Amino acid sequence: MGATTIIGGGDTATCAKKFDAVDKVTHVSTGGGASLELLEGKVLPGIQALSNLPGRKASYHVRPMRTCPLANKRVGIRLDLDVPVSRDEDGKLIVRDHRKLAGPALTIQKALRMAARSIVILGHRGNPEGQIDPELTLQPVAQALEELLKRPVTLLPDISGDETELQCMDPWPGSVFLLENLRFHPEEEGIENSRVQPKEDDTLITGTPSRVAVEEDGLVQEESGNEEEEAKQETKEENANALDEEDENKEVNETVYEPSFAEKVSAFRQALSRLVDVYIADDFSMIQQSHSSVVGVQAGVRACGPQVEKELEFFANHLQSPDRPLVAILGGNKIKEKFSLIPGLLDTVDEIIIGGALAFPFLAAMANMPIGDSLSDSSVTAQVSDLMEIAEIKGVTIHLPEDFVLGSSPDNEDTHSVANTEEGIPDGKMGLDIGERSRAKFIEIIADAKTVVWSGTMGVIEEEKLAGGTWDLLSALTHAKFKGSISVLAGDHIVAYANTLREDLEEIDMTHMTSVATMMLLAGETLPGLAVLEPGFKPVSKIISCHTV
Numbered sequence: 001m002g003a004t005t006i007i008g009g010g011d012t013a014t015c016a017k018k019f020d021a022v023d024k025v026t027h028v029s030t031g032g033g034a035s036l037e038l039l040e041g042k043v044l045p046g047i048q049a050l051s052n053l054p055g056r057k058a059s060y061h062v063r064p065m066r067t068c069p070l071a072n073k074r075v076g077i078r079l080d081l082d083v084p085v086s087r088d089e090d091g092k093l094i095v096r097d098h099r100k101l102a103g104p105a106l107t108i109q110k111a112l113r114m115a116a117r118s119i120v121i122l123g124h125r126g127n128p129e130g131q132i133d134p135e136l137t138l139q140p141v142a143q144a145l146e147e148l149l150k151r152p153v154t155l156l157p158d159i160s161g162d163e164t165e166l167q168c169m170d171p172w173p174g175s176v177f178l179l180e181n182l183r184f185h186p187e188e189e190g191i192e193n194s195r196v197q198p199k200e201d202d203t204l205i206t207g208t209p210s211r212v213a214v215e216e217d218g219l220v221q222e223e224s225g226n227e228e229e230e231a232k233q234e235t236k237e238e239n240a241n242a243l244d245e246e247d248e249n250k251e252v253n254e255t256v257y258e259p260s261f262a263e264k265v266s267a268f269r270q271a272l273s274r275l276v277d278v279y280i281a282d283d284f285s286m287i288q289q290s291h292s293s294v295v296g297v298q299a300g301v302r303a304c305g306p307q308v309e310k311e312l313e314f315f316a317n318h319l320q321s322p323d324r325p326l327v328a329i330l331g332g333n334k335i336k337e338k339f340s341l342i343p344g345l346l347d348t349v350d351e352i353i354i355g356g357a358l359a360f361p362f363l364a365a366m367a368n369m370p371i372g373d374s375l376s377d378s379s380v381t382a383q384v385s386d387l388m389e390i391a392e393i394k395g396v397t398i399h400l401p402e403d404f405v406l407g408s409s410p411d412n413e414d415t416h417s418v419a420n421t422e423e424g425i426p427d428g429k430m431g432l433d434i435g436e437r438s439r440a441k442f443i444e445i446i447a448d449a450k451t452v453v454w455s456g457t458m459g460v461i462e463e464e465k466l467a468g469g470t471w472d473l474l475s476a477l478t479h480a481k482f483k484g485s486i487s488v489l490a491g492d493h494i495v496a497y498a499n500t501l502r503e504d505l506e507e508i509d510m511t512h513m514t515s516v517a518t519m520m521l522l523a524g525e526t527l528p529g530l531a532v533l534e535p536g537f538k539p540v541s542k543i544i545s546c547h548t549v
């Protein structure tokens with residue numbers, strides 16, 4: 001049972017050396033005053049100066065909500081509302097699992113206790129790609145939040161409409177508003193070519209007066225067959241042509257100005273900004289995205305909420321100066337996204353385990369292994385050998401799987417065969433999980449690690465028969481945990497899968513579950529959602545992070 005013991009101060013440190021006590025305590029610091037000041041949460045000027053050197057990691061010291069003057073302010077809070085929803089027996093959409101809303105509800109309550117005048121909640125659900133999808137409405141979330149908060153939550157369907165602005169302008173004290181799914185608007189994620197197509201008769205888009213209107217005026221008629229009539233008709237046609245020409249000129253004059261997509265995004269952001277006086281970022285899973293509601297809300301005060309603060313504090317305390325060896329596990333199917341983290345991780349971690357579909361570009365490039373129909377990415381394959389060279393120079397070992405469970409597609413329940421790197425994967429087959437040999441090798445690495453950070457699954461966890469590799473590594477993590485190592489699960493799928501295993505793996509409770517953003521912080525990435533917040537200190541944190549990596 002290891003208590004953490006720290007000796008601080010030049011003389012005391014010398015004494016500890018003299019009496020051979022250095023190995024018997026956790027840490028001996030020569031700076032006594034400095035250690036105590038760090039413990040109090042102060043930022044030391046010398047360390048601060050180091051952190052400002054070019055090439056240092058981006059700062060993530062941001063102002064927390066608890067230090068903000070919220071009294072009588074309209075507080076906009078970006079929250080994670082992406083919860084599972086299904087229909088009840090009456091066909092009504094309801095939130096199936098309220099657990100994920102507990103954190104958001106607490107943040108809202110805290111802001112209200114700080115005398116906020118009103119709360120405007122910004123969030124999304126699912127991926128409607130800029131289109132209105134009634135299945136993805138936030139209506140069920142509004143209802144679930146009402147139950148948790150025990151106060152009305154008003155869903156505002158038209159985010160940038162006058163009605164919304166009016167409601168939010170001078171709200172009844174204590175009002176809670178929820179903006180409808182932000183992703184119904186292409187301007188939220190910046191999907192310029194969203195599937196939303198202009199309607200054919202949409203004069204705002206085309207600026208073209210409709211031909212039908214001309215016909216309705218009776219100026220275009222069928223031929224009559226009679227000369228007099230024909231003459232009349234000719235005159236009419238001439239008139240019509242003259243009018244058509246006039247129309248065309250009018251068209252040019254009347255063409256309604258169509259704003260560019262960038263202008264639309266800017267207008268969307270301004271509309272959001274008009275609804276709030278203070279902006280609180282409290283959705284850590286979105287903090288790495290440059291979405292409008294993450295980076296584009298202008299407000300007098302911009303700070304992080306308690307959930308984001310907790311994540312940053314965890315990072316500062318456990319991952320800023322981690323116990324080593326520090327092992328990163330990367331997998332899943334977002335091949336490019338996960339690959340792009342590796343160069344940054346090479347400066348931070350000691351070893352990297354690679355599984356999931358991310359392994360295939362590596363195996364294709366390194367072992368020249370046939371990968372059959374496995375998911376891969378040729379642009380990533382082309383970068384692998386350079387990356388491996390840099391890893392070698394930096395002394396980071398990258399471990400690849402040696403065998404696989406194969407199938408014909410991720411959702412096909414066929415009998416699964418196996419293959420190893422020597423045999424390769426035949427055409428028509430995909431590698432869908434890591435095999436037994438790889439699992440044994442990876443488990444050994446995990447057993448020796450002091451800190452493990454994991455993002456992306458080892459296989460297709462949605463199929464029980466293809467989840468074995470992920471399960472085995474999760475079990476290994478829980479065993480390592482008993483020996484005092486820190487384990488961090490970072491990412492939607494791995495966290496959701498681990499949550500389903502709570503009964504089998506009780507110790508999962510001792511594992512920190514977070515978002516891919518933590519892995520990005522570890523890789524030294526700048527997170528856009530943090531960069532837009534006001535700088536600040538972390539006085540609550542026991543160990544202030546020092547940016548000396």
Ligand SMILES: Nc1ncnc2c1ncn2[C@@H]1O[C@H](COP(=O)(O)OP(=O)(O)O)[C@@H](O)[C@H]1O
Pocket residue numbers: 331332333334338355356357375410431432433455456457458459460461462490491492493494495516
């Ligand atoms: N070998 C594989 N082939 C195809 N899909 C895979 C493979 N391994 C994992 N996946 C898929 O990757 C997804 C999880 O990856 P990812 O989104 O990167 O993880 P996370 O959300 O945890 O960061 C799962 O849906 C899983 O089915």
Ligand SMILES: O=C(OP(=O)(O)O)[C@H](O)COP(=O)(O)O
Pocket residue numbers: 126127285286490491492493514515516517
């Ligand atoms: O990366 C994310 O979450 P994660 O870090 O928990 O995996 C984002 O929630 C991704 O969400 P999206 O796929 O709906 O854009």
